Amino acid sequence: MCHDLALSLHHSMFIPGIERLATDEQKAEWLPLALNFKIIGTYAQTELGHGTNLLALETTATFDPTADEFVMNTPKITSMKWWPGGLGKSSTHAIVLAQLVLRGKNHGMHPFIVQLRSLEDHTPMPGITVGDIGPKLALQNIDNGFLMMNNVRIPRTNMLMRNAKVSRDGHFSSSGSSKANYATMILIRVKILSWASSLLVQGATTSIRYSAVRRQSQLKPGGEEMQILSYQSQQYKLFPALAAAFAYHFVTRTMTAVYEKAYEEIIGGNNRLLAELHSQSSCLKALLSEETCVFLETQRRSMGGHGYMLMAGGGAYLLGAMTLPTVEGENTVLYQQTARYLMKQVANALSGQQLQGSSSYLAADPEYVCPIQEVNDCRNTRILLDIYRNRAYGIVTGTARKLHADMTSGMEQHVAWNNNMIRLVRAGKVHSQYYAVECFVEGVE
Amino acid sequence: MCHDLALSLHHSMFIPGIERLATDEQKAEWLPLALNFKIIGTYAQTELGHGTNLLALETTATFDPTADEFVMNTPKITSMKWWPGGLGKSSTHAIVLAQLVLRGKNHGMHPFIVQLRSLEDHTPMPGITVGDIGPKLALQNIDNGFLMMNNVRIPRTNMLMRNAKVSRDGHFSSSGSSKANYATMILIRVKILSWASSLLVQGATTSIRYSAVRRQSQLKPGGEEMQILSYQSQQYKLFPALAAAFAYHFVTRTMTAVYEKAYEEIIGGNNRLLAELHSQSSCLKALLSEETCVFLETQRRSMGGHGYMLMAGGGAYLLGAMTLPTVEGENTVLYQQTARYLMKQVANALSGQQLQGSSSYLAADPEYVCPIQEVNDCRNTRILLDIYRNRAYGIVTGTARKLHADMTSGMEQHVAWNNNMIRLVRAGKVHSQYYAVECFVEGVE
Incomplete structure (x- = not known):
């Protein structure tokens, strides 16, 4: 799981963010610095008060035409950025999502590069308050952080302007291709499918191998202790998760292909598949993340007390997976x-209307009669x-x-x-x- | 939860173990040392290879009549004691459960006090290998440990002899009141009911308060953001757990009373209620521990991403509760x-036969007809x-x-x-x- 790595947001969000959101000129400025680790970046969107309701984020970027700068503020306690990985101790820069304010008018959420810490001695820049949010259930190696900004000034050109621009005289214009940003959010949900799938494969392997090696008790008095995998109850715990691991593999493969096809159309300006893609990535992210947690916990317990040791493997997968039901939606x-x-x-x-895609089955009542006649039909x-x-x-x-x-x-x-x-x-x-x-x-x- | 405390086994198992398992003479020797913290003790039963199947524990205490000593051994890797809290770094002594061997004959599991570490410099005693089992999902403050013994010699009088004795000439005798030990194992399961109940009360309080304070999104466009507790889905997550917290409180109260009544009879030599007590404490420990974990995880997620922070409270309760489905049975x-x-x-x-107690309903077919006629009947x-x-x-x-x-x-x-x-x-x-x-x-x- 990519979350296992400290600084993972530098690679998974900061650099890709510049690639997707910056103009060519901005890319030429920032990408070499990031790729050569002259700067370390993160991506600051969620605030203490708002995660789900992105439209209500409170951080502001107010244009000051006199200085040709944006003035960044997190006006309330609830506005402080909260959770970004790598923010607590490591990052020197962040892509900060903020409400763009021009002459008192709000133009919606846009991305800005903000320098957080000195490149000389790593102390916070003027107006910046930054730190670690403290211990979590796991993943302590990632320094999730908070960020408050009090009249932090950045050059106008630090707004990433591929999709929307503010000119020198404070004029706002949008290229209207914001659906591409949207598709990027969906991509992360598709990636979560593959993380869940991969965690479940690891959990299934660990717990089934353990159950083949571990012997405990005997059902026949005086007999040899049984491999615990031979108990019906143990099979009932482990085999559905094994089947699900295969199912999730195929779900991930299918959805990745669906995503790639749709994304190609979307960047070509055709949004025909966007609603379907959004719907499918949403419910499947929810399903796979929640079921993976249940399966991983069942697998952990199937190893008895040993499952509570991190060295047993399953528990660590579980603690990582437990982030998935609440992140990214x-x-x-x-x-x-x-x-x-x-x-x-x-x-x-x-x-x-004719229905297309995954919901086409809703068009007509299947007038279903259960066709099961014998036990084998269930297979x-x-x-x-x-x-x-x-x-x-x-x-x-x-x-x-x-x-x-x-x-x-x-x-x-x-x-x-x-x-x-x-x-x-x-x-x-x-x-x-x-x-x-x-x-x-x-x-x- | 008592598990939150390091050294908790000194209080919850070592001292009570001496009180229940030692003769009056032995109590006079050991209790003052333990109560004044001259020695720190733990309770070593589970081995790497055996937890559930206690009869198959492999540690041996072989009587050497020449020296009037027991020779303690963990002959195989699987025999090493594994998990005791406080064993890894803190304890100087342990009550060790071992197979008693007299002249080549096995007389079953009995408790022995073994000194693990020097009272001068805390180094392991001769023949003792002891250490920490390493990181767990949580509860890192408890130094769960492992213990290997290679021909460790202890005085014969270190066998705790309230229920069974070995005389100076190697003669074994049992007072036959081993059911009292059995009742003590049951007591721990009854205590787990109260731990689960108490964790669930804390989880319910935390998550419901959070949901009353947190506002996010609005269903009516342009309206104020709603308290998340007002969403039907949030109530569906939180209120069943709140009801369960009350149910578990009453289960704990009832079972504690049942236990106390039965224990009084058992120490008086009447085992009439033992089978019933064992059955009820077993299934209720399983039910409350497993459901508490599910509820606590639902509560944690009901706090969104914030639930993953330890400071939010719910996650810490959950990680503690996750020990309960596999411990003590x-x-x-x-x-x-x-x-x-x-x-x-x-x-x-x-x-x-006439059936007594909780299973008396099995005596007669209730010839049940569902009496629900209207919605209110469901209440x-x-x-x-x-x-x-x-x-x-x-x-x-x-x-x-x-x-x-x-x-x-x-x-x-x-x-x-x-x-x-x-x-x-x-x-x-x-x-x-x-x-x-x-x-x-x-x-x-």
Whole structure:
């Protein structure tokens, strides 16, 4: 998992951030410094008070036309940047996301390069208060930090201007290709699929090997102690996770291909696949991150007390995986983003539109009759896939009907959404499960 | 949680161990030293190779009549003592559980006081190899350790002889009151109920308070950001855990009273309640420890990314609680111990015996008809309790029938047990859930 490395944000966010967000001129200035470690960077977006609701971030970059500078401020306690890896002790620079203010008018969130610490003696620059946020459940090797800025001045040209510009005279212009930034956020969710998948593979290997070596107790009095893998209960703990590890491998492979195809279109200006990509990456990130945690904990316990030692391996995977359900979109929020897309698709289908992609099954009632006649049918993956599809169809369309009925009966939309939130989260989840099983079935066939 | 304290085993196991296992003469020798911290002790039972299967522990105490000493050995790598808290760096002495060998004959597990380190300079005593087992998921403040012994000699009188004796001439005698030791093991499981309960109360308080203070996003465009506790999904995460915290409080209170009554009888020589006590403490320890971990993790995530910081509180409770499903009896094993008792009770009922205690509901088919007629009936706790009882009856007796049918059809008993292990674990679990709900309903009424 990339999170295992200190300074990982220099490589995973700071350098790629410059590559994606900077003009060619800015790249020529900053990339050589970063690539040669003359400067160490991080990416500061989340604040103490806001993570999920990005639009409400409070850090400001106010243009001062007299000095041709931006004045950076974190006006309240809740505005301080909180969590960026490498910020606590290591970084000299950060890409800071801030509300751009021009002549009193807010032009939305934009990225700015801010120097945090002296390149001579590493002390904080004037107006900068920076430090480590303190101990976490694990990953202590990453110095997650906080950052407060009090009238910190940076040159106007430190705004990364590939997608939006502020001219010398304070004029704002946007190239409008902000969907490419959006696609980058989605990329991180797709990467989380591969991290979850890889952690689960490691956990499965460790716990199954342990269970083949460890012997404990005997069921037949006087007999030899049994390999614990021979106990039915141990197999029940370990084999579903092993199957899931394969499923997640195929999910990751499929979604990576879907992403690459969509990204190529998006940078070409065609956003046809964006909504589908956003929906699928949201619910699958939520599903794989939450289930991986459950499986890794089951695997850890399957090693008895030894699973609590870090040297056993499984516990360390688990503590790393436990970051995944809340980073890069909190899972409950992500399932709802998928649900919002699915509700629209159900409405589109009702209005006669042809549905494309992962939600096309919502177009028609499968009029499902369970085809299982004998035990062996339960091993037929196509039959299992049908069952998952039927379940998703029933729950997603049922949720849409309930939401529609509530609003028809006079409930305000936001009240109806909240009153049906458990259903909506479940709709996003069963949809993701159907898709994951589909990737699995197609992968193993 | 008592585990938070370094040296906790000195207080929770070493001193109580002397009090329960030593003769009056031995108490007079050791207790003043321990109570005045002239010596620091721990309790060494689990070995690298054996935790669950205590009968197979490999450490030996061989009597040497010439010297009037026991010779202590951990003959194999798997025999080394592993896990005792305070052993790694702090303890000078340990109560070591070892197989007593007299003239080549094994007389079973008995407790011996072994000096580990010099009282002058804290270096290991001759023949002792001792150290820290290394980093764990948490609780690094406790120096869990390992211990190897190579022909370590201790006086014969260091065997704690309240329940069994070895005389000067090597004669073994047992007072037969070993059930009192057994009851002490059960006491720790009852204590785990209160630890789990207390951790869950803390987790519920922290996460619900956070959710009342934290505001994020709005469902109504342009509205104020909502307290996250107002989201239906957040309530769904937090309120079941709050209810469970009350339920566990009542379970703990009930089981503590049951234990005290039974223990009084047991030390008086009456073991009538022992099997029931063992069964109930086993499945309830498993249930509360496993569910507490699930609830604490849900609570941690309900605080978003902040839940991953130790200062948020919830994560630290979780990491502590994660020891509970595998300590003092691994949960899957414990559910089966309850299941074994329940299978016997079903057989007893079939043979016409009157059933006592928690399993008396197994005596007669409740011929259950779900009495729910309207929504409000779902809030009737007596109806809910009936549903839990009926579920437990169906699953426990169904498991007994299946096990009996398999054996009647010629399957060997140990094969039948393994083939039905998932059912048996489930039987132990649903029985414990019924009992927990019963404690809850009676507690709140």
